Every structure is written in C-alpha cells, then in structure tokens.
Amino acid sequence: MFSSAVITLILIISLFIVVSEQSRPDYKILNIEDPKLCSPITKRKIRTDGLIVKEGRSINKHSITWTANNHCNFEVQSSYRGGGILAVIQHLNLRRNSTTGECIDYVEFSSREVMLPYRYCDIISADVAMGTTENATSHLPILRGSYMNSDGELNTVIHISKIPLSYEEHTGFEIVFTSYADCSDKEDRRTSNLKPCIEKFDKVCINKEYFSDGVVNCPFYGCTDELSCSTELKEPVEPRWSAESKVIIGSISSIFVLFTFFILCLWVFKKHKLLCWAEDFAHPCETTSNRNSRVMELSEQTGARLARSTDPQPNAPPAEEEKDLPPSYDSLFPDGPG
Known part of the structure; x- marks a missing residue:
C-alpha cells in the first residue's frame, strides 16, 4: 500500500x-536543406507559435555551379484562431545583379490580402532597419526586412541561384516568423499569455515569453519586444x-x-x-507468537541432534578367527630328506 x-x-x-x-514556448528551427521545410513536390504548411528559418550549411559552400536553382516555397500559419503572422528578417546577405538591379538570390513574402509580393535581397539587419526613424510614431510595421500578415497564412519563397559564389563572397539569412493575435479582450483566457508589441496597442500581441529573448519578433520601430535596437550591423544572438x-x-x-x-x-x-x-522484512506475515513457536521448534530440533551425537557407538565386530593352515614341512619330515 x-x-x-x-x-x-x-x-x-x-x-x-x-x-x-x-x-x-519554443522556436522551431529549420533550414532550407530540411525536407520538413522545403519539398520539390509539395508546398509545406507549418503551424507554429515561433519559427526560425536559416540558410543551412551548403549555401556558403556554393563554389561550383549547381544543376538547378534552390527554390524553397512554404507557408507559415498562425497558431491563433483569427490571428496573423509577423515575419522579421534578423539578418540577410543575398546577391543582387549590379547591372540589372535584379535579385540573384532573394526572400519573398506574399499573401492573399496583398497583390504584389515583397522581395528582399542585398544586406538587411533588423536592428538597423528598425532603429531608423521611419514610422517612429506610427503603429504601421517597418517595411524594410519585415512583413505583417493578418489572415494567418503567410507564403514564403527562398530562392538561391545556381550561379556559384565568387571568391570571398558569402551569403546567408535568418528569418523569424511569430504568430500574433488581438489581446484586447482581457477576459479571454486564450490570450492571457499574450503581450502587445506596442504598449496600449493591443491589436498585435505575441507570447510574452518572446520578449527580451535576443530575437526581434515585432516589426515596429525601436525593436519593441527587445526594448531597444543596436545601431550596428550585426547578426542577432541565438535565442536564449x-x-x-x-x-x-x-x-x-x-x-x-x-x-x-x-x-x-x-x-x-x-x-x-x-x-x-x-524487522520482519523476511517474514512480514509472522506474528510474535508464531516467531516464538518457531524458535522453540528450532531449539528442540537442535537438542535432538546433539543428543544423538553423544550416544556410545556399538562394539566393533570380533576379529575373524585364524583359519586352519596345513602342517609345515619340518613337522612332517623331522629327519630331513632320505
């Protein structure tokens, strides 16, 4: 018991x-080499509270011409009913054709609510983009390096050209997708763990655990979920x-x-x-009287064995009598031969 x-x-x-x-809350971390994110057959759909997408290892080793472009298309879905998706490029370094101005490699965001997709290449840093004075007093998101989708389904394309990298050329990116919802109803338990990206503007709220974690989740001036932005161009730190x-x-x-x-x-x-x-672990069901009777029984058995060991042994059988032997030669012929 x-x-x-x-x-x-x-x-x-x-x-x-x-x-x-x-x-x-966890960040789901994937790269474009992962079949869970990129499939040549179908478009992956990922529903998550927080997603980090990275470039993978093969891109910076892209020193020879590939047989085909690396084209990854996936859809990020909000984990909140009626919520949306925030996409913030933490850092990006993708190639642009200096002659035509077209992106050789790019990241592209699109949704049903916006007709034209947003395509990004060159060098982008969330700290620098959101540290500017653009939309400083507005609730509109920073346009460079971010995207705000309200229908809860954000289509993303990551395109890496088969053209090899030149000497000492490096590419890479890191994109953070975060689900958000309206948290104006304080009595709704489903949004009790949410916090507004901008104080007193509770139309865009994310999980409060994503605040001050080293990752920029909210696409607003001043890196609102990280309290402040750095003005230096740098890669953001890994999530705590x-x-x-x-x-x-x-x-x-x-x-x-x-x-x-x-x-x-x-x-x-x-x-x-x-x-x-x-004390009674060996015989847990024995009572005290049972133990005493068992001790007495063992004592009687021991005494009986000792009594048998002290009894005299029976006499040994008499030695066997000497058998009759034939007479000796001297007794038969006392005078010797002849």
Whole structure:
C-alpha cells in the first residue's frame, strides 16, 4: 500500500515537470536543406507559435555551379484562431545583379490580402532597419526586412541561384516568423499569455515569453519586444532557449529532481524502518507468537541432534578367527630328506 502511494507520487511529480517544460514556448528551427521545410513536390504548411528559418550549411559552400536553382516555397500559419503572422528578417546577405538591379538570390513574402509580393535581397539587419526613424510614431510595421500578415497564412519563397559564389563572397539569412493575435479582450483566457508589441496597442500581441529573448519578433520601430535596437550591423544572438536547449535542460532537471526524491525516500524508509529496513522484512506475515513457536521448534530440533551425537557407538565386530593352515614341512619330515 505504501509503496503504491510512493510510485503514484513519483509519477505525479514527473508529469508536472513534463507539463511545465511543454508550457514554455519554443522556436522551431529549420533550414532550407530540411525536407520538413522545403519539398520539390509539395508546398509545406507549418503551424507554429515561433519559427526560425536559416540558410543551412551548403549555401556558403556554393563554389561550383549547381544543376538547378534552390527554390524553397512554404507557408507559415498562425497558431491563433483569427490571428496573423509577423515575419522579421534578423539578418540577410543575398546577391543582387549590379547591372540589372535584379535579385540573384532573394526572400519573398506574399499573401492573399496583398497583390504584389515583397522581395528582399542585398544586406538587411533588423536592428538597423528598425532603429531608423521611419514610422517612429506610427503603429504601421517597418517595411524594410519585415512583413505583417493578418489572415494567418503567410507564403514564403527562398530562392538561391545556381550561379556559384565568387571568391570571398558569402551569403546567408535568418528569418523569424511569430504568430500574433488581438489581446484586447482581457477576459479571454486564450490570450492571457499574450503581450502587445506596442504598449496600449493591443491589436498585435505575441507570447510574452518572446520578449527580451535576443530575437526581434515585432516589426515596429525601436525593436519593441527587445526594448531597444543596436545601431550596428550585426547578426542577432541565438535565442536564449532554443528547442534543443530546453530538451537538455528539462531532461537534466527531471533527472535531478527524481534522484533527489529517491534519496529522500530512502532516508525516510531507513529512519522509520520501512520496507527492506523493517524487522520482519523476511517474514512480514509472522506474528510474535508464531516467531516464538518457531524458535522453540528450532531449539528442540537442535537438542535432538546433539543428543544423538553423544550416544556410545556399538562394539566393533570380533576379529575373524585364524583359519586352519596345513602342517609345515619340518613337522612332517623331522629327519630331513632320505
């Protein structure tokens, strides 16, 4: 009974740890080499609270001509009913033809609500773009390097040309997609964990855990979810808690908590002489009278064995009498031969 209660308590604690870890928002991190993001057959649709898309390893090693362009088309869907998607380019360095002005490589955003797609190449940094005075007093998003979609389905195209990189030329990008919703209804529990990108403007709200995490999620002047922008052109830092980090930290925390609980249980059992430390652990169903009768029975058996060991041994059988032997030669012929 007691051991069942202990096992139940351990399971409840483990379930609480797992639920608490899963309640924290994660960024899903993918690159254009991942088949979960890019497929030559179909357009992937990804529903998530937060998504980070990177270039992958092969792009910067693009030193020879590919047989075909790398063209990745996917759709990001909002995790909130009636919500939208924010897309912010954290950093981007893609090629443009200096003669024609056309983008050789590009990132393109489009949706049903906007007729013309937004295409980006050259060098873009979220810190620099949102640190300018453009739309400084407006609730409109910064247009350079970001996109705001209100219908909850944002189509994205990432195109990398098969033309090889020139000597010492580097390309790369990192794009963050974040679901948002209207959080003006304070009594709606579904939006209780949301926070406005701009104070007192609760039409665009994201998960409060995405604030001050080293990633620019809100496409507004001043990097509102990070409190301020850096004016230097730099790549943004990695998120403080990526999905891989959370799995590792959660696993280590769970193991530590369970091990501590196990040691505490051992100490309690030993102190109170429970389970294997109990005095009657070998025969838990015996009463005191049963133990006394068993001791008496063992004593009687031991005394009987000792009495048998002290009894005299029977006499050995008499030695066998000497058998009759034939007379010797001297007795038959006393005078010798002849």
